[in-house]
Amino acid sequence: MSGQASAEAILNQHSQTLHKHFEKLFERYHEAPPRLMEAIAYSIYAGGKRLRPALILESCRACGGSEEAQQHALTASAAMELIHTFSLVHDDLPAMDNDDLRRGRPTNHKVFGDAMAILAGDAMTTMAFEVLAQDVASPLNAALIRELASGSGPAGMIGGQVLDMEGEGRSLTLSELQRLHRLKTGALLTCSCRMGARCAGASEPILQALTEFGAQIGLAFQIIDDVLDETSTPETMGKATQKDAAKGKNTYPVLLGLEGSRAAAARALDTAMAALAPLGVPADALRSIARFVVERSH
Amino acid sequence: MSGQASAEAILNQHSQTLHKHFEKLFERYHEAPPRLMEAIAYSIYAGGKRLRPALILESCRACGGSEEAQQHALTASAAMELIHTFSLVHDDLPAMDNDDLRRGRPTNHKVFGDAMAILAGDAMTTMAFEVLAQDVASPLNAALIRELASGSGPAGMIGGQVLDMEGEGRSLTLSELQRLHRLKTGALLTCSCRMGARCAGASEPILQALTEFGAQIGLAFQIIDDVLDETSTPETMGKATQKDAAKGKNTYPVLLGLEGSRAAAARALDTAMAALAPLGVPADALRSIARFVVERSH
Numbered sequence A, B: 001m002s003g004q005a006s007a008e009a010i011l012n013q014h015s016q017t018l019h020k021h022f023e024k025l026f027e028r029y030h031e032a033p034p035r036l037m038e039a040i041a042y043s044i045y046a047g048g049k050r051l052r053p054a055l056i057l058e059s060c061r062a063c064g065g066s067e068e069a070q071q072h073a074l075t076a077s078a079a080m081e082l083i084h085t086f087s088l089v090h091d092d093l094p095a096m097d098n099d100d101l102r103r104g105r106p107t108n109h110k111v112f113g114d115a116m117a118i119l120a121g122d123a124m125t126t127m128a129f130e131v132l133a134q135d136v137a138s139p140l141n142a143a144l145i146r147e148l149a150s151g152s153g154p155a156g157m158i159g160g161q162v163l164d165m166e167g168e169g170r171s172l173t174l175s176e177l178q179r180l181h182r183l184k185t186g187a188l189l190t191c192s193c194r195m196g197a198r199c200a201g202a203s204e205p206i207l208q209a210l211t212e213f214g215a216q217i218g219l220a221f222q223i224i225d226d227v228l229d230e231t232s233t234p235e236t237m238g239k240a241t242q243k244d245a246a247k248g249k250n251t252y253p254v255l256l257g258l259e260g261s262r263a264a265a266a267r268a269l270d271t272a273m274a275a276l277a278p279l280g281v282p283a284d285a286l287r288s289i290a291r292f293v294v295e296r297s298h
Helices: A007-027 A034-044 A051-062 A067-091 A108-112 A114-135 A140-152 A157-167 A174-199 A204-231 A252-275 A281-295 B007-027 B034-044 B051-062 B067-091 B108-112 B114-135 B140-152 B157-167 B174-199 B204-231 B252-275 B281-295
Strands: none
Touching: A007 A034, A007 A051, A007 A067, A007 A281, A034 A067, A034 A108, A034 A114, A034 B157, A051 A067, A051 A174, A051 A204, A051 A281, A067 A114, A067 A140, A067 A157, A067 A174, A067 B114, A108 A114, A114 A140, A114 B067, A114 B114, A114 B140, A114 B157, A140 A157, A140 A174, A140 B114, A140 B140, A157 A174, A157 B034, A157 B114, A174 A204, A174 A252, A204 A252, A204 A281, A252 A281, B007 B034, B007 B051, B007 B067, B007 B281, B034 B067, B034 B108, B034 B114, B051 B067, B051 B174, B051 B204, B051 B281, B067 B114, B067 B140, B067 B157, B067 B174, B108 B114, B114 B140, B140 B157, B140 B174, B157 B174, B174 B204, B174 B252, B204 B252, B204 B281, B252 B281
C-alpha cells in the first residue's frame, strides 16, 4: 500500500485481510465445542482498529519484507490480535474492570457468561502460539513466539495489568504511571513493530529503530486514550467513558492536565518519527499510522 | 531411574528436580510485579503429584532419550506444569467451579483475589510457551509448542472444560462423557507422553504407542478420580469431595456404578500396558506410573 494512503485506508485494508485470515483459521477448530468458538469469534470479529496487525504488516513492509515475509507477518498479526482480544475479554470481566460495553456491543461475558468468557480468553492464548508454531517456518516461529510471550507475559502486558490494579486507589508518580503503561499498552505495540521487523529479517539497528518507534507510539496511544476517556462520550467511543476519574484511576490528564497531556503525546510522536528516519520512504505508512494514533477522536 | 522403583519414588524424584528448575526459571521474571510472581509461585509450588512431568520425563527415557533430550524433557515438564496449574487456578474461580480448597490449601483466588488469580493463570500460559521457545532448540521447540497448544486449546483441555460446563444439569451418554474426559483430562496426559517421545526423537510407531498409552491412562485417571470423589474424604484428597453428586455432575460411577467403574479403569490399564509392549524394559517406570494411577487412594 502506498505511503501516501490515509491511516484509515491502511487500517481498513489490513483489517479486511485479517478478517478473511481468521475465517480460514477458525475452520481448523471444527472439533472444538461450537459455543466456545462462537464466543471467540464474537470478540475477534468485534473489530476495533486492528492497530497492532497494521503495525506488524507495515513494519515488515518498511523493512523490505518479501511476499513470504508478508505472509508470516499476517500470521503474526492473527496471533497478536488473539492475544490482544483475550486481554480485553478478561479485562472486561466482573472480577476485573467489570465493563458491559466494548466496541459498541455487550462484552463477551454479558453474552456468553463469565465462565465461558474466561475459557474463551484462555483458548485465544493457546491459539495465538499454536498458529505461530504451525504456520511459520523454524527458526522464525520460535523468535516470534519469544517476542509475543515476552510482550504479553508477566514482564509485559499482563504485568502492566497487575500494576494498573495495584495502582488503583493510590496516587502514582509520573514515572510509575509511565512504567505501568509501558507494560500494559506499550509492550504489545512495541512487540508488534518488532515482530514485523523479524518477519522481514531486519538488521539489529533497524530492529532497534522500530522498537523505539513502537515504544513512543505506545506512550502516545495511552496518553490520548486517557485524554479521550475524559473528553469523549460513550457514543463516539463505543465503550464507557469518564470511568477513569470515577474509579480514581491514575491518568496522564490527572498528572499533566489536558493540555500538558496533548503536548506530551505530540513529543512522543516527534520522537517516534525521528526513530523512523533510517527507514526512509518505505516507512511512510508507519508515519501515517503514528499520526493517526495521536490525532484520532475515538 | 530403575524400572523397578516405586511410582511414588519416581514421582518424588522428578518433582524435586522440577522444583529446582522452577526456582531458576522464576528468577528470569525479576522485572515482573512481585505480587504476580508470588501468586504464580503459590500455585506452582503447591505441589500435587506432578504426574504430567513424570510422564514426559519417563516417556523420553523409555524412547532412549539422550542427556540433552532429558534436558529438553525437563523444560517441557515445566511448560506442561505451568499449563496444568493455570487450568486449576482458573477452574477454581467463583465463576467456574468455585472451590476454596486445592491440595489442602486455600485456592489461589482465596489468597490473592479473583483478579490476580485470573492474571496469574494468564501469565502462566504465556510463560509455558516462552520457556519452550527459549530453552529448546529449533525445530524441536516448535513441535513441542504445537503439541502443548493443541493439547490445551479449544479442541483439547479447554474444550473439555467447556463440555464439562455444558454437561452440568443434563445426563450425558457414556460416549459423551468419554469425549468430555478425553479432552478435559486425557488431552494433557496424552500430550505429556507425546512431548517426551518427541524430545527423544522417537519414530512414528513409538510416538503412536505412547499416544495410545497416554489416552488409556488418561481414561483410567479420570474414572478413578470420579470414584475417589465419591468414596474419599476432603482430608485424604486435600480438596472438597462428593461435589460431583451434589452438583449433578456426570461421572463414571453414575453411569457404570462403583464396581463397573473400577473394572473399566482396570481394562484401560490393561490396554495401556499392551501399548507399551514395543518399548520393552526401558518403559518399566511408565508401567509403575500407570499402575499407580489406577491404584492410588488420593
